[in-house]
Structure formats: structure tokens, C-alpha cells
Amino acid sequence: MSLDLSYYEALMGVAAAGEQPTTATGGVWVVALAGRLDDGLLRLIGKGRVLADALGAYVHLLMAGEAEAADGNRAIQAGADRVWLARGTPALADLVEFFRPRGPQVVLFPFREISRFATRLGRTLGPGLAQALNGSLCARAADLEVDPIYQRVVAHQPVLDDAARQRVALLASPAVAVVDTTLLPAAFNEPWRTGTIEDTGLTWPAPPPSQPLPQFGGGVRGEGRGGGAAPLTLANAAVIVAGGLGLKSAEGFALAARLAQALGAAVGGDMAALDAGWISEDQLIGLAGARSFAKFRERAPRLFLALGMDGDTGLFMSIQDAGLVVAVQPDPSAPIAAVADYNIYADPVEFARVLLGKLQR
């Protein structure tokens, strides 16, 4: 394995004239298929940079789609040594043909891309590439590191609905990982980095026209759903906004519901909200709504925003798996103050108005 000098050259601020990266094989490859660089891909390039520095390798970026040189420069600032441009969307066979002679050490795909209809590309092509090249795979990685002793890539794979992560050492080469970029640290932006941009001259066929079904599926209130996708409920929402009597009035609760819509969240409430007629029974959170409690376990929310709720044991049992609990209510001695990760002692209606204004800005 040759020593990768590009990083040190970059640190010194000099690009050795005529000494461009010459390695024909190996390296850490990042594959961008949507044709545009979003923040997630830049973070992935940064992660590739960290891996490459530990492995003594170069970072290559393969950009398919309508890639532009300006994007290439941004990718170099984010840590890429060499950017390869191509047009269209590769099929698995194209990608295998591209990578087989280059013998990559590591290939990273984003789990989710900026373009809606490209979201499945990385998840389809990454595992396929691993199988076709007889490599190893982590089909969903939250983080990656290099084992300092064995110099092999170790992926952190979410298990038990992200309650924990499992270390998975990728033994066979190439090590392919489909990386959930939302969980990676911020992207590098280092203007002194240098690299090359190269046009592969490859033109793959344009992606097949997708047939979106915009009327399919439900929104927050479950309207207009017909296709059978799971609607957003307390059981499956990533974010839940819950209201209690502290919201004082139906208008206050309606504001909380609008906040939920802006956050892409499901709306719930406690027994008091049910008694006040602000929520229906299937929106009840707590042990009294036994079904709600049971259904809650389908998927724990990542954020639980409690507005005007004092909290009781039933509520705390229901939200014990929630990722982040934020409570907004005026009383510092309320039981929920000790349970919530963050407390804001304020009028919940006023809080909802301020946060909604900030979200809509």
C-alpha cells in the first residue's frame, strides 16, 4: 500500500506539480448518483476522507447524473482527491464494469439522496455491487471507522430500531457500505485542498421515468389516503407533539396541531385533552389508552414535544423509549420537569407561536 501524500500536501498548501494522484486501483470511493451534491453527500465525502487518511488511500468521487465542475470543486473542498464525472444513471452491470478494473478498497453509497426518486438507488446498487464483486457489505451504516490494528473498515450498524449500534467489521474487499448520512458529522469545507476533476466520458442511460402517485398515502391528519401506506400515527411518527390542559383552549391546541404539521409530526394528547374534546381516542397517550400505549411500541418517536403537560406515570411509561423529550410548561415543580431532557418554563401557547413562526420563516 503506497503512502497517500495528498493530505500532507494539502496541509502544506502546495500541490506537487505534475504529481497528481496516480494510483490506478484501490482507494476509497464515494458514489453520488443523483447528480447533485447535497449536504449529506458532502458529509459522506468527509467520512471517506477520514477513512482514507487512516488507510493511506485516496478519496475518489464518482458523480453520475447531470454533474457539473462546480460541484466537483465543492467535493474537493469537502475532502475528495479525484472527481470522476459521468452522465445518466448506471445500472448494476455498468457499475460493476466501472469498478472491477479499479479494484476499490472501500465504496460508500448514501442511504438517501436529495432527489426523491433516487432514494432507492444507493440501497439497490450498493448491495448488488458488493455481491457482484464478492465483497463485504453493511447495507445500513450509521458511522464508519478503521480498526487501527487490522486496518479494516468497521461499520456501525443500527440494531433494535436504533436503540444500539453493532460493530460490523467488513472483511472482504471491496468493503461496501450504504451510509445513513444524516447521522454523520458536519462536512469539511477546506478551500486549500486540491484535486483533479476528470470526465470519464461514460454516458449511461437516463433514469427511467418515475410514475409518482401524489394522491397516494396520508398526511398528518390521514386525509386522502387510498394506496394502503401506513398513515402517520402515534405508532409510527418520528416526531410527536402532545398537548395537555396547559394549552388552555381549543385554539391553543389547534396551534399545537399546526406546529405538529410544520414539524411533520403526529398529534397526541393526555386524558385531560381527551376530556376537553381536543383529541380523539386513538390520539391518547398514556396507560389509560392501553392501545395507544401498545401501539406506541411499534416505533419509538425520536422527538416527543410535550406542551402544557404536567406528566404522570402513565405518560412517562408511554414515552420511556422516546429519543428526546422536550417539555414546555410554566411550573418548575411539575413531575415532567425531572423526566424531560429539556425543559422550557413558559406558556406553551406562546412557545408554539414562536416556534411556528421560526419554522415558517
Add this chain to the structure above:
Amino acid sequence: MRIVVCVKQTYDPATVKISRSREEFDLRGAVKIMNPADKHALEAALRLREAAGGEVVALTVGDADAEDVGREAIAMGADRALLIAGPELAAATGRAVAKALAAGIGHLAPVDLVLVGQAAAVDGTGGLAPRLAAALGWPVALDVLPSLSPSSSPSPNLGGGVGVGAEVGAVEAVAVVDPGVGEAISLPLPAVVAIVAGAERPRYPQPARIANAWAPGLLAICTASDLGLTAEDLAPDVEVGGLVLPPERTRGQVITGPLDAAVDELWTVLQAQRLIPAAAA
């Protein structure tokens, strides 16, 4: 048409605990079940068989315990099951499992459609369907809702389909793109389809079918060497290590100050954890 459903035996995630050392799973009380996503795939296959006729075969790779899953699939309505078992498969990783399943599908040829659950419970990643498709050289679709409908004319939508002895043209389906957004797809057969949970619940086995699931001849067991798999094919591609747990939570933090400043501070916290939608961030 012959539909193969790949079913997996997993631990019930509700019974899997994390050990006191916080470095590994505590599986002492864990219960083995059929992977919930695979149940949806089996339900989709049974409904497709009701619509288009044909045969549903459950295929599973694992140790001897995995026979239970094959019997359960028969009880739910599969016509028969094939279990690829053996000590050399007990520690098989994704690459080896995909090769074993591909060999099993070759053994069951001609196969028109392969359904798998999108991801396994506990530690699934959704890598099987594309791996299997790559091993077979077939097209693949992910995140597909269980309501599949047979179609006589293949559409060029996905392209690249390799027609190996396919007689039924294609399958029409809906893939979930985002929560609430679907995409109509048409897959030329043969193909591999990964099924996600939809509105339909997987059926419960009828008592008579449960009793009859143990009738002789319904479940065939073969070993990896029967299918021509070598030790090289079954070599592990990954090594599973310990668990990494998130740091302990600090509860009861208070954000003080005027409301505007407090909301700004909370905003920073939510953005750092990427809990605010991208459009708003």
C-alpha cells in the same frame, strides 16, 4: 407462476435485551419467530397466487430450528417449503446467505418471482433483496407494498430485465418513496421484490392447516453441498463485533432566558440532532 418467498427466522425484537455489560445482546429469554416483514411478503405471495394461480414455495436458510419457520409458512398457506440447513450455514453472513438462497432458487427452477421482506427484525439492513438479485442477475424493486397484481405485458419502465424462462409478463406494484408518497412500478419477470408492511395484515394460520403442516413431503431439507456450494462460497464477509450504545441521557436540563432566546437554543439542539425537517432547516 411459481413464487418463492424467502423467510427468515429471527429473534422477536421485543424479547431481545442488551446485556448488563452493555456490549452484546442478552438472548437468554429471546424467542425465535418468523421475521415480521417476511410474513408480509408471504401474505403478498398468497394474494398473488389467489389472483394469478400458481404455487408458493417458502425458502429458508438456517439451522435446524429454522424448520419451524418453514412449517409456519406452510400453515399460513404456502404449498411447500425448502430448508437449506447445516452446521456450515449456522454462522453464514449476508453474502453466503444470498448465494445459498440463489442456489436454492436455482434448485426450485423455473421460478417467476422471488419475494423477501424488506428488512429483518433486530439487526436487519435490507441488503438481501439487491444481493439476491445480483446473484441471480434479475431486476429488483425495494420498498414495495404487498398488493401486487399480475400483468401480461412487460413494461419497459425498469428495463434491463433478463427473461429467463418467464411466461407471465410482469408484476405491477406500488413502491413507497417517502411516507405518504408512492411510485407505480412494473417489473418484468423473473424479478426479486422486497416487501414492506402495508395495510393488509398477514393472515393467521387456520388450525387445520397448522395440524397438516407437519404432514410428510411438504418440507424438504437440503444441505449447502447438495446445492453445490463450496466452503469458499460460504466464507463470512463480515465479522460482527460488540455493541455501541448511545451515551446515558441527562434528564431535567432547563433552558432559561426569554422565550425567543430559549426557542433559538432549542432550535440549535434539534438541528444538531437533525430533528427539524430539511425544508425548514
